[in-house]
Amino acid sequence: MALTLSLLFLSFLLLPQSPCLSPTSLSPYLSGATLLHNYENMLKTFKIFIYTPSTPFHFPHAPASLFYNSLLRSPFLTHSPAEAHLFFVPFSPDTSTRSLARLIRQLRNNHPYWNRTLGADHFFVSPAGIDYSSDRNLLELKKNSIQISLFPVTSGYFIPHKDITLPPFNPSPLPLSDTPDENSTFKTSFLGYLRWDGKTESNLVNEFKGDADFLVEEKSEPLNYVRSLKESKFCLFLYHGDVAWMVDAMAWGCVPVVIVDRPIQDLPFMDTLRWSDMALLVAVRRGGAERLKQLLNGVSEEQYVEMREAGMAASNHLVWKEEPQPLDAFHMVMYQLWLRRHAIRYARREFV
Structure with a gap:
């Protein structure tokens, strides 16, 4: 019975979710x-x-x-x-x-x-x-x-x-069961959101703080945290910084942007998930926040929608449960x- 339920759930995840996009673009x-x-x-x-x-x-x-x-x-x-x-x-x-x-x-x-x-x-x-x-x-x-x-x-x-x-x-209690589905409408107020751990000092973080297109918060209250995820187009992560909230970001439709100065090959489940179509890996050695803004604004709306939907679908497989569930x-x-x-x-x- 458990096997049957698992396969039914997986089959549902693999089905095309929108008539506007091909199954390949959404998967x-x-x-x-x-x-x-x-x-x-x-x-x-x-x-x-x-x-x-x-x-x-x-x-x-x-x-x-x-x-x-x-x-x-x-x-x-x-x-x-x-x-x-x-x-x-x-x-x-x-x-x-x-x-x-x-x-x-x-x-x-x-x-x-x-x-x-x-x-x-x-x-x-x-x-x-x-x-x-x-x-x-x-x-x-x-x-x-x-x-x-x-x-x-x-x-x-x-x-x-x-x-x-x-x-x-992420130990913060978030109502992930209430996250929007892939076809829900969305409106963003910020180009990028960084949930800062308050420890990692960098010139880049200071540049984000001084730019109105970026939202930088420290240890937000859960309700403000959810609102920030919903209102931000991209969520920014410093590689080797605080990445605990990456799954939350994906579930709420905020496309992850990992800021790293070298290629990385240790993202979770790289043998199964197409991370290149769900997240951006960017190096901003030169240009700082302004250069990053140019890169993010260069993502077409079609590409962004596909990345957002693929990330929301993949987040189902990245959630830890006290009692394991199929495909968690x-x-x-x-x-x-x-x-x-x-x-x-x-x-x-x-x-x-």
Whole structure:
């Protein structure tokens, strides 16, 4: 029954939402048909084995904690390693490199599964990500195993096409169930909105504050926050700044603009969602707020509407629930793991 409801919901999301635009222009997916087929198979067959933690631990970051707790309660778990597609290596975020190396060495010596793939069918949660190391155990963990981290990840701590980032979690209570649908009319008062954390000082933020086309607020009350999202055409995010409200922005039809000075490949669910058609990645090293204004005003109304609608549709998959729902953030993380379950089986060899 749960599988049927999930597929019905997904089928609804994949249907064209407007006669004015083609399904392709509205769809937030790289391939909706592939997602539908794979998601059904994942629900039926995907199994994960969790190693017993060597010491008690918890994840202090909300997305990581929600993922781990949801996984523990999910039907994806198996107590039989023989039927597992992937193996989860649990450890505390503050584990030292020496202790982490010892943990991997113990897995290698006490279990047969790590050596079959040199860790390629294993995954772990590290909110900040892990760096490269000369230690052989940590090097295999870094290069081969799937890392799940918080978005955004420090440069060098994330390997595209292998690693996964968790969608941000915004603790502010917002009535997302009351957000407008993709076809609702909208009127904006501001070109860009920046919800400033009050900590990140920059010349660019000061320029935004002095420009009437931009709205800059600190720690808004929830009602003012919603109004600001509704009245703004674009929502501005400083990469490695406060991105917790990005999903809220998308749900309310405010197109995300990520201000970053280099290409990024750690946006959540990049294997599934067409971020290039839902958000703008811009560098404003020169020109500041005025240059950004030129870029945003250069987006055609047709392109903007398509980005807004695709982002609103995609936001359904980026929301964390205390009790997981079909195709929510937890299930989409599982889907990213499902896509990575095919590991290369290395010839087994003895290690000293």
